Amino acid sequence: MRRIDVIYIGLAVFAAGGLLYLLLNQLGFDSLDAGIWSQVLLVFGLLAWIATYLVRAFTKKMTFNQQLQDYEDAVLQKRLEEMTPEELAQLQAEVEAEKQGKSSDSI
Numbered sequence: 129m130r131r132i133d134v135i136y137i138g139l140a141v142f143a144a145g146g147l148l149y150l151l152l153n154q155l156g157f158d159s160l161d162a163g164i165w166s167q168v169l170l171v172f173g174l175l176a177w178i179a180t181y182l183v184r185a186f187t188k189k190m191t192f193n194q195q196l197q198d199y200e201d202a203v204l205q206k207r208l209e210e211m212t213p214e215e216l217a218q219l220q221a222e223v224e225a226e227k228q229g230k231s232s233d234s235i
Contacts, residue, residue: 145170 145166152162184190211219 141170 148166148169149162152165153159157165208216
């Protein structure tokens with residue numbers, strides 16, 4: 129996200145608060161109540177947005193993490209494609225031996 133995008137989002141939230149205040153004022157709320165309720169709704173919206181961010185951060189579903197995983201998968205795939213059949217057989221034997229070692233350790 130670019131800096132200008134952050135500025136636009138900030139201005140949009142500011143404008144949404146003003147529009148919400150005007151809407152509540154038009155619906156019959158007095159100025160004080162309209163201001164309080166518009167602030168309450170904006171704070172709850174901000175808290176919900178922060179909660180979604182925290183969920184994505186803790187579950188590692190953020191864009192950077194996904195890009196890093198895709199890159200690592202592509203590098204491993206390229207290395208596998210460059211291996212000779214003998215190297216692939218050796219790697220498969222090592223994986224099988226490691227699986228056997230893990231299964232005997234867990235018993």
